[in-house]
Amino acid sequence: MYCIHCGATNADTSKFCMQCGKPLLAPVTPPATPSFPRSLTPVAQAPQATPPRPAPRRRRWLPWAAGALALLLVLGIGTVALARTWLHLGTNDAAKLMPADSPMLLSISPNLLQVRQMQKLQAIVGAFGAAAQGTGALPSDLLEAQLDIDFEKDVVPWAGLEFAASVVNTGQQEPGLLVAAAVRNRSAAEKFMDKVRDQLEADGQTFAEETYRGVKVVFQEPGASGEGLAYAQFNGFLVVGSSLDALHRSVDAAQGQGPVLSKDAGYQKVMKQLRGNRTGYFYLDFVRLTEMTPQYEAEDQPLFNGVQGVGASLALETNGIRLDYTLVLDTKKLSPAQLAALQPLTSRNQAVAAVPDDVLFVASGYRLEGIFDQLAAFLSPDDTESFDQSIGELEEQLGINLENDLFNWADGEYALALIEDPAGLMGDQENPLGVAVLIEASDRRAAERGMNRIAVNLEAQGGERFMDETIAGFGFRTITDPYADITLGYGFVGDFVVIGSSRLALNELANASGSPLAKNATFREAIAPLPEKNSGYVYLDMAGLVDLFYRQMSDTDRRDFNRDVRPYVGTVRAVSMAAQSSGNKDDALRGSLFMLLDQDAFK
Structure with a gap:
């Protein structure tokens, strides 16, 4: 067995x-x-003989060892936690060790449903690790090079099922840091920290011990650079603090001697918005963060003033990685106009049926005027005047009034798309991209009047005239710059006003109904994990974009790309994103980002 x-x-x-x-x-x-990667050799197997290690050289970087060690623990123990949870079930207990006023927490704690997906994704992590080997960038490389720590022998035997890092308020000018790693072998964890301590003491650092609320605490005695790190084991965790005060606050919270983050109303409200099926999560309390950073000028940031908390969770799906996010709003600090501007409206998502299936990028939305409303609602007082001035300049260049000549008919969906175009972006063949814009017209006659006004104004400015042209059976008006060989045009395709940066772009839009993006298999797979009711999609065909620019590279650039970049992006097929639409009384904004991976990554 x-x-x-x-x-x-x-x-x-x-x-x-x-x-x-x-x-x-x-x-x-x-x-x-x-099926274990090399870095996950089961601890039960007999250790292989290894050549004796050379004696560690005298290190001269240790005057700042406190901060460096804390950072290394964040990276190293975090990687260990990920590795060990590859075949285990995580917990969510680290928040019980953090003070309630902690403004930030990162936790890696996969639940049972995520374990199988983590097993499948070993190939991806293996590829990333292989690409980083020899670069010194891996946490295990840093531990070994700087602290003479063997990742497999010194860390893996004790690292448990959860890892967390938190910013903590210590009452000092600079916030503190707490790093907590679940421990499944207390003696092995103590042996690891003793080894770290011995090396630091050999380099001139001094440590002392105390008992605080019944917990043995080891701390670095203050030096010329200020307080040093402190660490202790309690409640099943190894906790490292950037200072003795930071560690004391964690012990207080764990023993009920002060408010704890896990019971904080703001924390619970944010966490309630996130899905329970996750590998880890991130929490941020904007209010407490601004209190800890008095130099932050909150009065000049109306949007941040209205955000109470931010949360994000990472989950592994059967075909990729999903990131969910939420913003919990403080409705008392936002005006009705601001609240209305923030609420995503539900789109019918017809725009993705009006763009061709070979687009490289598309961003769609609902109600074009909403973009301007959001900008205007959250401008600081100092920026309002310059914003109004910019709107006036835009209207002058286009020869229209935005409210009367555009927004009165452009009250439906819109989309911006990029396609492959050998002619290049605005004639630049080094950037073989074409641009397409689609705006749903609720009133075609009003749309024709508005677009004609823009055309007349452009003719007056450039001296060239728009010509009527039929492309793929649709009527377009095009204008050509004879000096740059650039053709722009617009017309009506279905319910949309379409604008293209070239004849190829216009032709693609005119023929989109035959092979629309909405029916593309990759697109449909990429948007499947996103909220069903949303205000539009952002979609990136990563495989297509990588292929396009790879074809533009020289042989030397291709070799460099294959070595340095492809191991990281080669498994990503597409990226998608959508914001969930909500009611006017909702005090939380939600959305998801999904990274669709190549199925070879799951073998």
């Missing part, structure tokens, strides 16, 4: 693993080759 927790082989009649002691759920035949 094969233990899914540590990888050890047990007798078929065993109920518990002889190596790690965890229950054996069902008989499993071990694979011919264990």
